[in-house]
Amino acid sequence: MAVPSTKPTTRPNLRELLSPLLPALIAATASPTPPTPLLPSLSPILRQRVQFLSATSSEPWLRLLCYNTSAIEKLKSTASVLEPHPLSGEVEVDWEHDTEVAYKRIDGETLQGLVKLQEQGLVVRIVWCVNDPDGPDGWRIGEVLPLEPDTFREFGGSPTMDEAEESFQSGGKAQNSSPKPDITLAEAAGEDDDDDDDYWAQYDATPGRGRTPATKSPAPTSTKDAATAEREYFAQYENIQPAMDNHDPDEEVPHVSPPLGLGRQPPSLQQQQHHMPAARNEGILQPRPESSASSSTSERLVAKLEEEAGRRDTGEFGVKQHISRSIRSLYQLGCAAGIERDEFESLVRRELEVLSMMEDA
Template identity: 50%
Template sequence: MSPTITRPDLRDILTPLLPSLPAAALSTQPAPAILPLLSPILRQRVQLLSSASTEPWLRLLSYDKGKDARLAEVARSDRLEPHPVSGEVEIDWDYDVQTQYRRLDQETLQALVVLEEFELFFRLVYCVNDEAGGGDGWRVGEISVPDKSNPFASFEGYPSIEVAENSFRQQGENLHKPNPQPASSAVTHLAAEENHEEEDDDDDYWARYDATPARTPQVNRSPAPQSAQQQTVASTHQAVAEEDDAYFAQYDNVQPAMDNHDPDEAQAAQEITGSVPPLGLQHPASSGPRAGEDNEEANETNGGWTLAPSPGGRSQEEEERTASLAHPRPESSASSNGSNTVLKLEEQAGRQESSEFGIKQHVSRSIRSLFLLSRAAGIDRDEFERMVKTELDVLGMVEEDM
């Protein structure tokens, strides 16, 4: 709190500011000569907001949005027209001006200047170390329209700086002065202290548990026999656990994505190998019970298919044995046997076709899996094709030895 603060020179502060208000109601940019008269906060507000707006900068001088329209009307009125000789707005600074002061805190001293004839008020702030404004001194912190009933109602100031300083000093002393306590409040204070001591004792007691290890004690089973309800709950938990095990056991039969061995394909290939030999192949000779089955089958189809050997390697016995090359024909003229034979041949042909299709699908999937595995290992498509062609060429050379 500085004792050298003097009253503001209203003539020097407001005389250059009043003629600029009509121009501020029309212009979007403030005059450079007006900015040093404003407080640092209001100066920064006007500079920043006026540069990004297309509206007149007069509205930036007031913090009350509800009074912007009235402030613009006052600025455009003929009250602020300067005198034609002096070029200044005519004001009687001794009678037309009312001023009050107040201190908000240790660093903020304000003055409210009201011009009732012009319907304007100026909130002045004493600024320290204001280089842009010319050093220490009074600056304009706000310009707006006062309330007609009581202009100083919201300000609550004092007629002089000395009275405002004394009032602020007394308020500070009253805040730090302890209030006397009655006897009843003293008793209450003692009871509160006793309760506080008891709470401290309770805190010490419960704080002992913080030193114990953070370990859950093991649950000891009671030697008493379990009740019917406990047995029911245990059986229910066991049934749920078995259902979960059965559900997750299904994933054991899932084929992994990177595993080339497919049990389903292997089983299909085994069924193909164990099925009826393709057409043109001779049934292998067998003895015992198998021979009896072949005789029964021969009654229907008159034997299976045989491969005819090359003409140069045949002997006379072989020619006689294969003279009656088994074509599917009924042994008798019964139409039922012929129909059964045709159905069996069609069934064999369908099996052979499905077997070939399954083998082709297996080969295709194997090549696709190998390609995906090679690509995952960083081998490109050209290198993979070259490897496959190389293996096919090698297979062609050793095909006769296989």
């Protein structure tokens, strides 16, 4: 990467350096792409800025030549009024009389120049560069600005490069040398004595003269007072009820003696039963468990009844099954004889009615 040189070898050739720039500024107000022949004339930093940012934007690339965003609009208006020559296409400038250059060394490796184009209303910052891969060592364009009244005064440059070098060297020496006040030991001791006199003099004006000044730190508290204060501090927590204690002494109901005649409690039910006469207790019959003989007889009786009920259910079920099969057999016989189902049902219903009449008779 190109870096500024500490010792520029030649003065800037303004015609060769800035002549391609001025016509390009006119097109830069509308074109988003910078002209390729102009790129080697830019400093490496400005060249990268113009190449990278113009490739990702559709705005005019003139704004990339100026780092001061507040001056871009004025730069556009200034560049738009430039008039190139109809034959050569260059902007006519008297490089000997209409230009002014100031030089300033920024640090040990950077030397800048400020070129003022009075008629065109432009200021071009140039910088001396070496080891530039796109060209030989020389001056490059570092920034383009609109002309302001205080531009040169704020830049603070020198009319020649030699004066700029001398100004930089003298400024560095002035910064390195820091003046120190010459104070003797006697003067320092005198100042300390004056401070002490002022301190003690404030006590001479008090009514009680002869007293020593009070110390800045308070007197320490005795051990006895500290222990007493600590006991009093923790004593106030002795009457505080814990949060988990359900017993609240304040909620206790004091014991109040009952009214006259109600002091004795009535005897309990158990006590009354204990004092009941034996004659009254004799009439109360308590249940007693049955004997083993009566228990076995009951079990046999229950088993017999269950067996009889089982036989009855079985016989009844068999009779019902026989009746059902008989009716089905009669129905099948009727169907074989050509009797319809409705007619068969009417025959069965008629016989049932006859049976009911016979039972009623």
